[in-house]
Amino acid sequence: MKKLFISAAVLVMSLTAAAQEAFSAYSPYSLFGIGQIESVGDQNTAAMGGIGLGLRDPGLINLLNPAAVTAREKDAFMVDFGVKQTNMLFAGADAEGQLAKSAKNLFNIDHVVASFPIYNHSAFKVGIMPYSNSGYAFTFHEYKDEVLATLGDVQYFRTGQGGINQVFAGAGVTLFDRLSLGADGIFYIGTIKRSTSTNFNTNEYQRTASRSWTVVPRGFSAKLGLQYEQPLGERTSLTVGATYKVGSKLKGSYTDVAYATGGNYTDTTLNNSYSVEYKIPQEIAVGFTIRRTDSWMFGFDYTRQDWTKSVFDPTPGVNFSTGVAQSFNAGLEFIPNRYDVRYYFRTVTYRLGAYHKTQYIMIDGHQVTTNGITLGFALPVYNRRTSVSFAVDLGQTSLAGAASITTPGNVRERYVKFSMGLNLYDLWFQKVLYN
Template sequence: MLRKVQYLFFIILFLPHLAAGQADNNSPYSRFGIGDIAHHSFGKNRALGGISFGLRDPNAIVIANPASLSARDTMSFLFEFGVIGKSTELSSGNLTDRFDDINFNHLAIAFPITKRLGTSIGIIPYSNQNYNIISTIREGDILYNPATGDLDCKYIGEGGINQFFIGNALKLNKNLSVGFNFSYLFGTLERIRTLSFVDRYDFYNSKYSDKTIIGDIKFDWGLQYTANLKHDLELTVGAIFSSNTKLSAKQEVLQENIVYSVDPGIYTDTVQNYTDDNGHIFLPGKIGAGFTLKKGDKLMIGADYYSQNWSDARFFGKSDSLKNANTIRGGIEFLPNSRDLRNYLNSIHYRIGGHYSNTYLQLSGEQITDFGISFGLGLPLRGSKSIFNIAFELGQRGTLDKNLIKEKYGILSFSLTLYDFWFLKPKFD
């Protein structure tokens, strides 16, 4: 029991640091909406293309469908921590740039309350925003104006939204489980835009800052049904649902003109400065379904589909360049022989998956797509049910058509799932 208390203390101690440390590498597409929506994938399902809705495993934490939390063994206690590293290559026209980053991905625990009731507590990123774009207008460019001369425009975005969640699941009978996630979303999104006249000191340079501070609750629901078929086959189908969510948000806007003068030098002139303490952000509901088909513990295949009506989203009463989004995911896991104690390679979980998304972005009349493949390993720790998960993803988002940006990315993720026993009394000689 002392070890569980230590786990809980670790979570409480490091939650503020994990939340504050959230960031993602440079992506101009995170400029829109609430930024890049994070994957709610932990160690196992990240290598499986992200499948979650029909995934049911007593030795893994799956929060995308909270109904899966009832799969816990009566005395099991799971602790999981994960980090990801991402490398992104951005291309636009003849220009190419690359960015690398490593970050926290998730921290969670899961344990049973009763034989039928399971719980999970943790924190994950909900969305990330990070971009730094410099645009120059020079003589010969289409937008060049001789009256204003050369211009430098800079767009900066940073911050993100974190999700602290408490998930609960109830096993209604041996086949059917229902669950819900109670989440608190919190974080800050800041966007800064500057305009500088390179050759004209008699013009005012300008700086516009828009900061959004979010803090409110959100609910998600899920169910799973498991049926035992012939020939050692087990089918689990799952569904998830969340309704439209109205989040309380605070907006701080500051617009300044930067004035140059001989005396006293550089000073700012405030054009507008206001705060909206009673604003709201409307997030669209989400609906999805999926399945997994398992043959004993050797083979599992699964797939998910979900959609969200992002065209209904509103940010302080305004819409954005958003469109209804949908995603399909699939994955396969193979375990040669979990009982082979001589050959460690036979006890490794081998995983592969893929995804294709019509994202919620529509720019220049083009809906931005995101697709990729993933593969990974589940490396069991000898003498326990704990496991070390590795996943690697390769994907692409966007296009070079219509002067848009293409992102090629690679993601390497690591997670450790520690399995321990809950309320098990130690024996002494």
């Protein structure tokens, strides 16, 4: 079984690296800054609206709070990885102000993480998951009469691809039975590529003017977490959790290339490389859960990150600025009878949740906002701790306060995300007794 865990972890890490060559996200809003910030968590927390700051479950690896790594059986070893299918429908105004629609489907490996005990009430974890993603591709034709009269048919292309991953390792310890502390060290690594092209398609003036930007950022950060568990009765408890992520600076190389092509020639008009630095602000989060052992659990989280002092490269033609990112998450789970031996589906964990988020991206003073509802379940297998989890996320992203989806710059994204995760659980160093 241990060899299975190690082989699975190595395989998924390899696949995760390979997946970076394809679109890992798709959204017009990822055109700005370092792209859209990804939600933290696995399929279990995703099914509950993304909560997890106060979550302590010995059968799960909690990715939201470093202190939760100590919620485990003494000799437990766990590996968790997940995949995600995203179906999106976009609606917004085209260059002429008319309503236009499009759709996109994506499949990605989401995360991989392993956790194992260190000594007594302490444990360690290591893993990789996305931090931000940038992915878009759209085209439109020139519609202004004065331009058409001079240049004829002109077509514009905009593409973007890439993102930033976070590789992390952390440990935690439980003190005085109720207080748990933890810390994660985080290394950011990634590549973001963006390009624009303008095609002049008339026979008399046929050529293409293109420009591409590539940024390769690197950086370090740390996340501190604590959890305090207070019994409220024989089987009921309240757990309060909080995390603080240290602000960091992403530094790296930035390459800017511009060139023109026409017929059989290519003329490079610009080729510059220089260093860049992006500020990632500190993040503060608090949350709680109320749990009745082996029956039900309810939780709520709040997260805040002030991006107003972060400066990114401007986007020509768009009034882009940064704001305060916040998220409100609520969720619950219910288990009819974890130890039922007659009816399997009574041992299944059923989950439900909802969330409201404001992203750091602002366009013309309107902040990008996301709302969604979630649901899912976990199917227990081998020893009731190993499980296969499923989550469905139905949501919408748009500009808050925009009059309609035909407002310039406003794109309504409606999406359905299907995710599946496998949590492998085993016990190390057990003594087998024989009569």
